[in-house]
Amino acid sequence: MTAAERCPQCNHSVFAEDRYCSKCGMKLAGAYRSRRVQERVREAMQDRRVRQVAGGAAIGAAAGLVLPVVTTGLGLVAGAAYAGYKVMKKD
Numbered sequence: 001m002t003a004a005e006r007c008p009q010c011n012h013s014v015f016a017e018d019r020y021c022s023k024c025g026m027k028l029a030g031a032y033r034s035r036r037v038q039e040r041v042r043e044a045m046q047d048r049r050v051r052q053v054a055g056g057a058a059i060g061a062a063a064g065l066v067l068p069v070v071t072t073g074l075g076l077v078a079g080a081a082y083a084g085y086k087v088m089k090k091d
């Protein structure tokens with residue numbers, strides 16, 4: 001927590017997260033506050049680690065979508081191999 005901002009009315013130091021001045025009760029700019037939050041979100045999105053985690057999650061989600069298809073494919077191969085084995089045994 002850092003008192004980086006100043007109340008526009010009484011110049012009392014206030015926290016950037018504060019909605020009201022703790023000294024005079026002046027309502028601090030909500031637009032400024034939300035803009036700060038948006039900037040923080042943008043900074044977080046630009047963070048390499050966050051992007052890597054997001055990329056990994058996307059890959060995991062893609063793998064999860066592909067996996068049933070792969071399993072079905074393996075099942076088909078295994079089923080065909082078993083059927084082929086039975087045919088061979090008959091002969």
Ligand SMILES: [Zn+2]
Binds near residue numbers: 008009012024025026
């Ligand atoms: Zn104030």
